Amino acid sequence: MQQFDSVTARLIMVLAETGSIGRAAERESIASSAVSRRVSDLESRLGVVLFDRSAQGVRLTAAGQIYAERCRNVLREIAALDTVMADFATGQRGSLRLACTSSALSGRLPELLALYADKNPTIALEIQETSASKGLAALDDGRCDIAIVSDNYDFSRFEIKPFEDDHVWVVVSPDHPLASTIAEQRQIGFDQLLCYEMVGIHQTGALDRLLAEAARKAGRTLGERVRVESFPALVRMVEAGFGIGFLRSTSLHLVAGTDLLAAPLAEPWARRQLLVAQRRNSPLSAAMKLFLTLCVQTYLPSP
Missing domain, CATH: 1.10.10.10 (Winged helix-like DNA-binding domain superfamily/Winged helix DNA-binding domain)
Known part of the structure; x- marks a missing residue:
């Protein structure tokens, strides 16, 4: 028929x-x-x-x-x-598929998602923790609706908005030669850190790439003593005296309850952000619009 x-x-x-x-x-x-x-x-x-x-x-x-x-x-x-x-x-029904980095899940995202779920109980949430590069690939391929990732990637194919400030900090043990300097200063220059051994994190990850590029521009190399794959492990290795470590501000909660000292890096390149990305010129579902609006309404830039 x-x-x-x-x-x-x-x-x-x-x-x-x-x-x-x-x-x-x-x-x-x-x-x-x-x-x-x-x-x-x-x-x-x-x-x-x-x-x-x-x-x-x-x-x-x-x-x-x-x-x-x-x-x-x-x-x-x-x-x-x-x-x-x-x-x-x-937006009374639907789904929202998010790809986000561990830094995003360590920051304000969980509380934001809880608020979103409370306001929109009939929208199903699908959350995938992944690296920034894989998150953007998933966004490009249509396997997720929104990606929340670090800012040092190619975003030419995406529309982006700031999600959370995520500056780079250095952490040291209390008996490290830099401990007194960090205790006295509100921030510290990256060049003061390059002569010390460090605990590396996530090879080719966003923070690793950022630090390596900054060292290259300074004509130096980073002296890694050990490398780990998680930020909690990095904190433990710094505590044990294996060198200095670098964290983004979303991971600083891991330092709570330890004797470690921390200070933000002074350089402009260290003032990073997490970004919320969507496909350029792609139609937005009501679920996506509600989430993006909430992201913008609750974003508070660091002073």
Whole structure:
């Protein structure tokens, strides 16, 4: 059968109810001839007679009764579908797929997601913790809706907004030669740190790339003594005396309860951000719009 015609289906139901082409045309605000033509065309296409015609009006045939009943079911489903789609369009239903770095999950994102979930309980959240490069690849491929990542990547294909300030800090043990300097200063220059061994983190990760590039521009290399794959492990290795370590501000909570000393780096390049990224020129679902609005409303830049 050809494509379902909801207008004609509606006419069939009104004709069955009124028993009159004239009354059906009046109710639907169309010409009687248009009603007759639609019904005749439908009967010709189906190869069945839907109505018995007489001077008293029209009455459904057996085939017409089945057709009208099924039309009623289809139109109900269409109305229900419209209602469901309206819920998605207004954000009352839907899903939000996020790809985010560990730094994002260590910062304000969990509380923001809790607020979002509380405001939008019918929107399903799918959260994937990943590296920034993999998060952007997932965004590019359509495997996620929004990515929250560090700022030192190529964002030419994406639209971005600031999500959270995430400056770079150095942490040292209390018996390290730099301990007194850090205790006395509000910030410290990167060049003062390059002669000391360090605990490396996440090779080719965002922070690793950032520090390596800064050292290269200074004509130096970073003296790694050991390398770890998590920030809690980095903190423990710094505590044990394996060298200085670098953390972003979203991970500074890991220093709480330790004797480690910390200070932000003084250089402008160390004043980093986490960014919320979306595909450029891509339509936004209501769930995405609600989340992006919340991100902007709750972002507070560091002084």
